[in-house]
Amino acid sequence: MTSIRTVLFDLDGTLADTAPDLAAALNRLLAEAGRAPLPFERIRPVVSHGSPALIRIGFALAPGEPGYAERRARLLEIYAQDLCRETRLFPGVPDLLAALRARGIAWGIVTNKPAFLTDPLVERLGLPHPPVCVVSGDTTNNKKPHPEPMLHACRIAAAKPEDCLYVGDAERDVRAGRDAGMRTLVALFGYIGENESPSRWGADALIRSPLEVLDWIDAAAGRRHAR
Template sequence: MPGSDPLRTVLFDLDGTLADTAPDMYAALAALQREQGVPMLPFEAVRNQVSHGGAALVRLAFPDAEGDRFETLRQRFLTLYAEHYLCRDTGLFPGMETLLDTIERLGMNWGIVTNKPAWLTDPLVRAMDLHQRAVTVISGDTTPQRKPHPMPMLLACEQAACQPAECLYVGDAERDIQAGRATGTHTLVALYGYIDDPQAPATWGADGAIDHPEQILPWLPAESRVGITLR
């Protein structure tokens, strides 16, 4: 739990933490496989790779692709995703909307720090009607360094007008926890996110882990929890 500094800001990773983007990422990958005449992978084989980004998904679907062919496939995947699948079935994880409402009602703020590039992040955030609610949206190319470097987190804290010790960062990848720890924020692992079997979240050094977004509630100021139930 946070120490003497009360929380003022909650920051979220995007894919696999704030929003369930896996159905649309999978749809774009499946479309690419159809174009290439390659058998489609099952959704279960793809979901927990989404947080690793588009390149990881293309490698998963086309393990023999290298060099120029790999780059062509990667670019085509991103084009399909951006133009046809960006926000078809993507939505906030269950319980997240109520959590965001609670944060806002308490006079706290929240934002997004993702490694997704801005040309994908910004239209997705707008399509989800979150662009006027998030106090900060930091993408993978907003700063010269990406997570796990602390630079994106430091900028997010600055834009949210909070000190790192007043911030809680929630993510589903080890780089999220590394970035938060390097910045000095509190950190939580979103176990409901895209975490594959070889990963070991218990070893990442986070301050805690949650199975559902509503489990963030006890981390908010004590007075905020009176009379609040998240479903």
């Protein structure tokens, strides 16, 4: 095993707790349609699956069905107007990013969120230092679970996939990272539904807090030196 020199993160549900603002946007859209709001506890687990999942639970519409495109466009419009009112970095993330920098480990973001939402959100999050790369859902021709955005991030960061660790809270994150040749961790503190089974996704480990990334890196380095 090579040493980890770059850590890449999913954005929603891994680096930042965006669910409050996305839930507010969905409930505003529901109100505009004369529908009752949904409880936050129902919305939170689907946030990592993006706007299609939000429109599905709010309006029972899937991509391609009549009305879906209009609902999705309006949802994103509402969200873009106020995308960082309640959104915060998860507890421990600032300390994690500072620790990575102190160790000389670069970090970046690979998300399926479109760039017109990703870029202003990243600017407003109050990050302790900027990422070496930000790859959004429309940066490359394919999005996760395809490995293309992961490999694009490597090119920007001048990193080899085998020297990278990807941290995410969805099965697509693990698939994309593994298919790109990276190590992967599942962020159990993210947006994972009751019917999902992260232990079956094939990640290298499951973590319950951001700072456990450092523990995993240290353990991996110990295993490498022991050989």
